[in-house]
Amino acid sequence: MTTGEAGQAGIRMESSTALHTQGQTHDEDGSLFGWDPMTGIVSVWAQRDGRALIWRRVKDEQGERIDRLSDHFHPWLFATILEDVTHPGTNLLPEGTPCPTGHAIWFRELDGPTGSYRYLLSSTDGRLLEREILFGASHRLNYQVKNISELEHTYYRLGPVEQYLMATGRVYFRNLNYEDLHRLQFDLETTALDPRQGRIFLVSIRDSRGFEAILEAPTANDERRLIIDLCRIIRERDPDIIENHNLFGFDLSFLSRRAASHDISLTLGRRGPGGTHAILEGREETLAIGPEARRRTRYSVAGRELIDTLDAVRRHDFVVRDIPSYGLKEVARYFGIASPKRVYIEGSEIYNTYMREPEMVRRYALDDVNEVDGLSRRLLGAPFALASMAPRRYERLASAGPAMGILEPILVRAYLRARTALPCQATYDSGNTEIEPHAGGAVYLFASGVAEHVVKADVASLYPSLMRTFKIGPASDRLGILLTILGRLTDLRLAHKEAARVAEPNSIDSNHHNATQAAMKILINAAYGYMGAGQMALFSDGRAANEVTSRGRAILSQVLRSLEARGTLPIEADTDGVYFAVPNDWSEEQERALVAEVGAELPSGIRLEYEGRYRAMLSHEVKNYALLTYNDKLIVRGVALRSSRAEPFGERFLRQALHYTLLGNIPRVRQIFLDTVNALRDRQLTASDVATRVRLSKSPATYRTSRSSHQEPAYEALLNAGRDEWLPGERIRFYKGRGQRRYIWLPEAVAEESTTPQHWQQRRSSQSHSTTQERQDYDIEHYVQVLVTSYAARLRKAFSPEDFNQLFTLDQPGLFDLYEHPIEEIRPRLERENAALTL
DNA sequence: ACTCACCGGGG
DNA sequence: GTGTACGGTGAGT
Numbered sequence: 125m126t127t128g129e130a131g132q133a134g135i136r137m138e139s140s141t142a143l144h145t146q147g148q149t150h151d152e153d154g155s156l157f158g159w160d161p162m163t164g165i166v167s168v169w170a171q172r173d174g175r176a177l178i179w180r181r182v183k184d185e186q187g188e189r190i191d192r193l194s195d196h197f198h199p200w201l202f203a204t205i206l207e208d209v210t211h212p213g214t215n216l217l218p219e220g221t222p223c224p225t226g227h228a229i230w231f232r233e234l235d236g237p238t239g240s241y242r243y244l245l246s247s248t249d250g251r252l253l254e255r256e257i258l259f260g261a262s263h264r265l266n267y268q269v270k271n272i273s274e275l276e277h278t279y280y281r282l283g284p285v286e287q288y289l290m291a292t293g294r295v296y297f298r299n300l301n302y303e304d305l306h307r308l309q310f311d312l313e314t315t316a317l318d319p320r321q322g323r324i325f326l327v328s329i330r331d332s333r334g335f336e337a338i339l340e341a342p343t344a345n346d347e348r349r350l351i352i353d354l355c356r357i358i359r360e361r362d363p364d365i366i367e368n369h370n371l372f373g374f375d376l377s378f379l380s381r382r383a384a385s386h387d388i389s390l391t392l393g394r395r396g397p398g399g400t401h402a403i404l405e406g407r408e409e410t411l412a413i414g415p416e417a418r419r420r421t422r423y424s425v426a427g428r429e430l431i432d433t434l435d436a437v438r439r440h441d442f443v444v445r446d447i448p449s450y451g452l453k454e455v456a457r458y459f460g461i462a463s464p465k466r467v468y469i470e471g472s473e474i475y476n477t478y479m480r481e482p483e484m485v486r487r488y489a490l491d492d493v494n495e496v497d498g499l500s501r502r503l504l505g506a507p508f509a510l511a512s513m514a515p516r517r518y519e520r521l522a523s524a525g526p527a528m529g530i531l532e533p534i535l536v537r538a539y540l541r542a543r544t545a546l547p548c549q550a551t552y553d554s555g556n557t558e559i560e561p562h563a564g565g566a567v568y569l570f571a572s573g574v575a576e577h578v579v580k581a582d583v584a585s586l587y588p589s590l591m592r593t594f595k596i597g598p599a600s601d602r603l604g605i606l607l608t609i610l611g612r613l614t615d616l617r618l619a620h621k622e623a624a625r626v627a628e629p630n631s632i633d634s635n636h637h638n639a640t641q642a643a644m645k646i647l648i649n650a651a652y653g654y655m656g657a658g659q660m661a662l663f664s665d666g667r668a669a670n671e672v673t674s675r676g677r678a679i680l681s682q683v684l685r686s687l688e689a690r691g692t693l694p695i696e697a698d699t700d701g702v703y704f705a706v707p708n709d710w711s712e713e714q715e716r717a718l719v720a721e722v723g724a725e726l727p728s729g730i731r732l733e734y735e736g737r738y739r740a741m742l743s744h745e746v747k748n749y750a751l752l753t754y755n756d757k758l759i760v761r762g763v764a765l766r767s768s769r770a771e772p773f774g775e776r777f778l779r780q781a782l783h784y785t786l787l788g789n790i791p792r793v794r795q796i797f798l799d800t801v802n803a804l805r806d807r808q809l810t811a812s813d814v815a816t817r818v819r820l821s822k823s824p825a826t827y828r829t830s831r832s833s834h835q836e837p838a839y840e841a842l843l844n845a846g847r848d849e850w851l852p853g854e855r856i857r858f859y860k861g862r863g864q865r866r867y868i869w870l871p872e873a874v875a876e877e878s879t880t881p882q883h884w885q886q887r888r889s890s891q892s893h894s895t896t897q898e899r900q901d902y903d904i905e906h907y908v909q910v911l912v913t914s915y916a917a918r919l920r921k922a923f924s925p926e927d928f929n930q931l932f933t934l935d936q937p938g939l940f941d942l943y944e945h946p947i948e949e950i951r952p953r954l955e956r957e958n959a960a961l962t963l
Numbered sequence: 964a965c966t967c968a969c970c971g972g973g974g
Numbered sequence: 975g976t977g978t979a980c981g982g983t984g985a986g987t
Binding site for chain 3: 529
């Protein structure tokens with residue numbers, strides 16, 4: 125086949141293989157899953173010149189292997205005008221007209237309103253297309269246009285891979301399971317964080333086929349060899365995916381800097397366009413001369429997908445908002461994938477430890493890559509499933525925003541396929557009167573303090589349900605694609621949820637269905653946000669977004685009125701959910717029946733769900749509360765009930781005090797308070813109980829310059845200890861000692877550089893005279909004040925002012941103190957609030 | 964109290 | 975550029 129005769133469509137491509145010629149296309153699902161049946165794609169590389177490479181993982185009688193296909197496609201873009209390519213030098217032909225020389229620009233006029241992207245332009249070579257446009261535009265605008273991106277509202281152009289996938293209807297991973305991927309993790313251990321100051325001394329490698337290796341460079345002279353070996357091993361193992369935690373921010377940038385310093389190239393890819401192994405490509409975004417490089421570089425390599433589990437963690441936490449730290453070790457523990465035998469070494473001690481005990485560092489480094497594998501399995505199922513829907517690379521989908529990064533490409537693919545004009549935001553903006561200010565979900569605080577017998581109910585997928593029920597989609601989406609796929613996704617998601625439920629837990633099947641439903645949830649939830657995305661989004665529609673939220677507020681009001689009418693007490697409500705208190709003698713069945721009753725009054729398609737019941741709730745502020753479950757678990761939500769300082773003694777106090785406040789055992793709260801005060805005053809607490817842990821951001825030099833104008837406790841603590849060297853990023857603990865401005869550094873345990881948490885516990889309890897752990901020279905009154913003002917204060921809403929003062933006074937109540945009631949009679953209170961906020 | 968710059972993560 | 979982060983925190987006023 126020659127590209128010139130690519131049939132009626134200048135856009136449509138033909139494969140060098142005939143693999144995709146059979147297999148039916150489901151048209152309605154084509155917009156969601158693509159339509160080309162080619163299976164097993166694990167990577168795609170495409171270039172502006174119209175060349176594309178596809179790597180497929182195929183399994184047949186001969187076993188499993190990777191096939192590489194070469195392909196050609198016609199690079200394309202949307203245009204609002206045709207003018208730039210109508211000059212005499214351009215061979216402009218209607219789409220579908222054969223061109224023997226191949227030097228043509230094809231065009232097609234699309235159905236769409238004036239001002240929209242009504243022209244589809246394509247060519248055998250995208251560079252030719254761009255040259256012609258730049259030439260024409262420069263002429264038209266009377267200045268030198270250097271890049272298509274300067275012509276923002278005239279042309280809509282995507283990256284080559286997106287163009288290829290959208291034009292062909294191909295997607296990644298069709299008929300593959302996550303477990304089929306060949307994933308490799310590697311982790312660098314270096315002598316410093318900065319590649320100008322340090323070098324790689326060890327690399328751990330593992331892959332999903334059972335391979336494990338350690339490469340070492342004991343001396344600086346060995347580093348070059350190590351890098352070459354690392355590249356060779358990756359080529360030999362030939363994984364589809366390379367993964368690590370902070371892969372882009374650290375490992376690849378460090379590696380490429382060190383490789384450059386040895387003048388070697390990182391041949392990590394599969395055989396690329398030139399037939400040789402592809403070299404890692406990175407785009408350093410110019411870092412200013414400042415102390416540190418801020419922006420991250422995106423790396424890519426032909427034939428493999430690069431996955432940073434840090435991105436996956438961020439995205440996960442964007443939804444759950446519960447991960448305290450995004451560090452690999454912390455996250456691994458959070459997800460329960462850290463091995464009990466995991467070796468922990470403080471970052472700055474890794475190289476020192478290696479010098480003394482190399483075996484320990486080897487184990488540490490392998491633990492790292494194993495945890496990355498665990499994280500990937502836990503978090504990358506959804507992006508994997510998304511990659512079999514959206515026309516983008518897996519590695520991009522793993523870090524893309526769900527609206528602009530995933531949903532929009534799906535919409536654009538559908539418009540391209542339907543040969544329909546894309547809306548142009550610029551024309552919509554000017555055509556419409558100013559969009560009214562955007563109002564979001566309603567947030568109410570009806571009561572603060574302690575309530576008992578609390579129920580949580582919420583509307584399942586409120587915004588998507590409203591969009592679907594009331595058919596609210598972007599006006600500019602003339603094909604109605606967003607609502608079509610929203611409906612399809614909602615139905616399919618339910619089916620996958622059900623399939624996951626009946627599948628054997630943790631089986632490949634259940635993982636697949638779970639990942640797919642999670643991916644669909646991401647898309648479903650993105651639909652509303654996408655409409656409100658403003659001029660960023662091609663199909664945004666502020667008016668439609670407003671209609672969704674206003675209907676949402678109406679639904680929430682209806683639920684609240686209905687709950688009140690039935691004798692329950694709403695406590696707080698936020699957009700789609702409400703906490704409310706029910707009479708003491710209600711059973712769970714009664715609660716559920718109530719929720720069902722209230723839900724039955726809502727429009728069909730809007731489902732109110734019973735989410736849970738709690739023995740008690742401390743309502744502090746909107747979105748800030750503590751819950752006690754019926755099996756005695758304390759749940760704390762919102763920043764207002766947490767301390768940013770996080771001295772261990774205060775955290776401990778607050779949790780216990782919250783717990784007993786919610787149980788109504790107020791004498792016990794007083795007792796805990798007094799015990800804590802006494803423990804402080806009797807110096808029963810250790811320095812580590814009162815110490816704050818902070819991360820140093822300034823280098824010694826930076827701090828020295830700002831010190832005279834403003835002293836910072838953390839650095840003063842180090843300087844007081846005679847330490848005038850430290851590294852930015854280092855975490856230290858310190859506490860306040862006696863005397864003005866006396867801050868004391870609390871070094872980490874130094875007896876062993878590494879220890880498992882279990883060892884740690886043992887050492888603390890068994891070695892009673894360890895030097896650093898047992899220091900007690902803290903400033904007693906300072907920490908008593910912290911206890912009162914920073915921790916006890918968080919219980920203020922639970923009591924009347926008098927009761928609160930009595931409960932947390934530092935004076936032992938004397939005989940003559942006249943309090944309204946004795947401690948035994950204090951009850952937590954519940955105050956009605958009249959503040960109803962709309963955010 | 965409120966704005967503003969900076970940080971995250973990696974050895 | 976094989977596209978655009980963002981939300982929390984502590985310092986400074």
